[in-house]
Every structure is written in C-alpha cells, then in structure tokens.
Amino acid sequence: MATVKGVNKTLIDAGGLSNKYEQGYLDGRVKCFFDQYEVSSTVSGTVIEMGPELPVGSKILEVILSTDDIGGSATTLAVGDLEDTDRYISATNHGDGSVTTRLNKPDGLGYEVDMTTATTPDNQITITTGNSTSGTTGTINLVVFYTKD
C-alpha cells in the first residue's frame, strides 16, 4: 500500500494554498444553472442548447440530466457542448423509462471552458439526441454545477 497525491494536493504541500494552480479548483464557490426542454417528435441528431454561454474559465463540477421516458425506441441523449457533443455524459438510453444520468466522462469532470475554437464554442452546453427518435415526447431537465472565481 502507498500514499500518493493529486496534482493540486502536491502543489499545496509544496507551496501552501497560494500555490494552487487554478482559481476555482480549490475553495471554489459553486454556481449552477437549470434548464428544461419539452421534447416533441424531435429527430435524431437534434442539438438542444441549454442554459447561458458560460464564461471562459468556468470549471464543470457536475451535470445531472433527468427525463421522462421520452420514447422513440431507445432514444439516446448525450451532454456536451458545441465542440464535443458528449464531453460530460455519453449517449444514454432515455427512451425506455424515466432515467436520471450524471456526468460520466473523466475528461468532463473539472473541464475548463477555454473557447479555443470560436466556430465550435465549448461555452454552450448542449444535449444531442441519437438513435431512433420518432415519436419522442416528454420533459428534459438539466442541472449543471460549475465554478468560476
């Protein structure tokens, strides 16, 4: 058995709290947004923009997607942004019963909005539908926790 340290913990131990590498990654104030969309015969590949454009430097802490059974023969939903459609939640079946999914992509946890590519902004959170979506109906609720200090 061994004891090792995370990147942030290593920096703190070396130089104190002021040695932390990014504001917001430590002692950060948590903010949130909520948005809702009513699905109605939404076709596969639909991109649903949710919430505000987040400020550059925002770090994503958690994403919760809770929906009715939206039908449509195993319709999938993925949560990401306009740069990476499933940065936060991989495509998950929300069409066979009411489902709640949460952030499940390692690269999404703690992701910092950087806006490196203006044509595909990562500051706009999106939900993308997939699989067969004919006949979809129901409510999509989304909460995003983030920090920006």
Next chain:
Amino acid sequence: MATVKGVNKTKIDAGGLANKFERGYVDGRVKTFFDVYEFAGEALGTIVEVGPELPEGAKILEVVLSTDDLGNNVTLAVGDLEDPDRYISATDHGGGTVLTTRLNKPDGLGYEIDMTTAATPDNQITVTTAAAAATGTMNILVKYTKD
C-alpha cells in the same frame, strides 16, 4: 438534424441574462444542508423530517441519501410533506449492504418550493420508510439554490 433551445436558453437569447425566468436558475449560488438520523427499529411508515424548512422559492438541485444496511429490505423514499417521493423513489436500503442513492425523479430536479398547500408543506424534506422496520445510520445531503 436541428438545433433547438431550452426554455431558459431561449429567454436568455431573446433578452439577455436579465431575461432568465427565475433567479437561481442561472448563475445561481449553491447551498446545502446535511442531516443524519439513527434508526433504532422504527416501524415502516415512519416519516423522518430532515434539515430546515426551506425558504419558498428554493430550487432543488441534488439529493444524496447514504445509509448503512438498514435491514429487512426496508425501503426509503425522499420527498416532502406534500409528495413523499418527489426526489428519490422508494429504494431498498436494507438489502444487505450499505447503499447510496441520488435524486432520480425528473420532476424533482429543479423543483421549486412553492408552499401552495399549507397543510402539506413542500418546504420540509422527508425520508419515508416502508416494507419493514429500520436500524442503522442514515445520512442525507441536499443541494439547492435560493438567490
């Protein structure tokens, strides 16, 4: 393929951030409460009130319920005095193992406390037991926003 917008996103694009439909739903400050209860054989149907009475307008963001094995396949549901399973449907927390469950009801995510019926206040979070008696420790964490 099409691009559409959530209710909130639609309003923001139409009128800027000031056009958001509810304070706390955008750029909201997250608050929490934690509570713990030690079950000692309470009968099924017990209602455990946890945490403070939340202010009207509070919006629920997440509920985390983590317990010992409470025994006898006892189920726990999390809601309030208006809807006992608004946030977490009845789940077996007595099946032989410790268990952590989280908000799993779509209508609970983002639910706003409204106190429409005084006799059954929705500002008091509750945990309701069913199926059997419970023994062991229950921890609960609620995240909400109220700006």
